[in-house]
Amino acid sequence: MGVAKVIELIGESTLGWEDAVKDAVNRASKTVDNITGVEVLNLTANIENGDVSEYKVNVKLAFGVRD
Numbered sequence: 001m002g003v004a005k006v007i008e009l010i011g012e013s014t015l016g017w018e019d020a021v022k023d024a025v026n027r028a029s030k031t032v033d034n035i036t037g038v039e040v041l042n043l044t045a046n047i048e049n050g051d052v053s054e055y056k057v058n059v060k061l062a063f064g065v066r067d
Helices: 017-028
Strands: 004-013 035-048 051-064
Touching (some): 004 017, 017 035
């Protein structure tokens, strides 16, 4: 049976929430190996002049721990 660790991150994008999730996963994968899953916890956005200017997501990433 394997062991997994979970970390919480915030991804950001000017394109949308899905892109913000991809941002968090892609940036984490540069320093974290064996990412196996992502859980989206919260969706938020910044508003400027009545329009959405930036999308943000809080995510939890799971990755396998090496023996």
